[in-house]
Amino acid sequence: MALIEIENLSVTYHVGGRSIRAVEDVSLSVAARESYGLVGESGSGKSTILRAICGLAPVSGGRIRIAGAPVKTPRGKAFSRHVQMVFQDPYGSLHPRHTIDRTLAEPLAIHGIGDTDARVVRALDDVGLPPAFRFRYPHQLSGGQRQRVAIARALMLEPEILLLDEPTSALDASVQAETLNLLNRLRAEHGLTFLMVSHDLAVIDHMCDRVLVMQHGRAVEELSRAALAGAQMTTDYARTLFEASADRMLEV
Template sequence: MTGGKIAVSDLSVTFVQGRRRIRAVKGVSFSVKPLESFGLVGESGSGKSTVLRAICGLAPVSGGDIRIDGGAIQQPRDKAFARRVQMVFQDPYGSLHPRHTIDRVLSEPLSIHRFADREERIVQALKDVGLDARFRFRLPHQLSGGQRQRVAIARALIVEPEILLLDEPTSALDASIQAEVLNLLNRLREERSLTVIMVSHDLAVIDHMCERLLVMRGGEAVEALDRSSLADRKVSSDYTRALLTASEGYVR
């Protein structure tokens, strides 16, 4: 299994609220190579999370094109897309049904995609994210924030996707737990040969996870960088410099 290639060309997303039209994303383009980890970074309201939602079919695309391995994505997204592309959301509590046991949370995608050996797959999925099998029959409120996010990661990976979309997956966690989850995601990415797009407001997080990144502001692309340019502070925009200053001491 190898990660897929993603190409986003001149993407625009417009929300309609009554008579108002809000352009949340304005002509953004980037490409992500198979097995690459790519970051979208910017402050709140920059449009970075909306780009991920557009890829998943959760935001209204008003212009441009999204392709995976050269093929156009079906609208609405079909079951084959959900098998290939999975997303982990920011809030590890809100993304899990409060009355469903962890066993049920992990069983449902296996049922939808008709996987066999479900029991073994659930136990292995928990083990892969560092959780004991005894967590299977607990409810989300019985887990810590870090444990809930590990379950959300296990749920995303249990159907063996090629592409993983991460929407601020550590921002709701304590700083000590953030590092654990980021290291877990890095390990799983390598073990599973995943293509990853990660959204964060924090350049230090993106630096930890991603080889290349796109800085966004106000729905637009500001500049594209690779990890070495970030480390050497070779940036062209004042906005990126401000993000670097905010991450000072954390970005390598």
């Protein structure tokens, strides 16, 4: 059984009397402990799929299942214990007036989980940050350090699934590879399942077992890692994305 199942998903926004179909009839499945990528240009609908899973986008058709069970609306605490999301902007996703300690402890308090101090220190250690960072504020950290805190926060409830929305695109190039390698290590150590969004096939190639190429809200082509590495695309759009990222795929 797939851990994440999306069947004929459609997402429609209603803006100013107009209906905008952001995602149309997209299906995919992700096995437990797999890393699955969504790639495409801006506006392709890839991030909207993550938001739909979390209940942050208006689903107008189709079904979403986690571990075989349909997701409920609103998502609730049980969903949060299974699924967490890491956003693109590590500064915007952290409360500027909360210490790192408070940011990491908050999910534990909401879910009534004790042993807070030990769990916070362990989470920081997991992402390569020393215990002293507990009492810093986001503006006192670099972009890469802030994203490590965001990843640590997502791990506090020990979820099975991480939804990763362009987790390195806001970081300096020198920090991107470090963050991707961190995520790969955490997936192996914690047995995590990733559903990851990127506009960059180089990032997907480094991280993912399979990838779904999207364009204008629709699924264009699904590729295995081997097919991606061998440039075995069947659509012109997927090949264009590959050619644009080919040099970086050698570097990451």
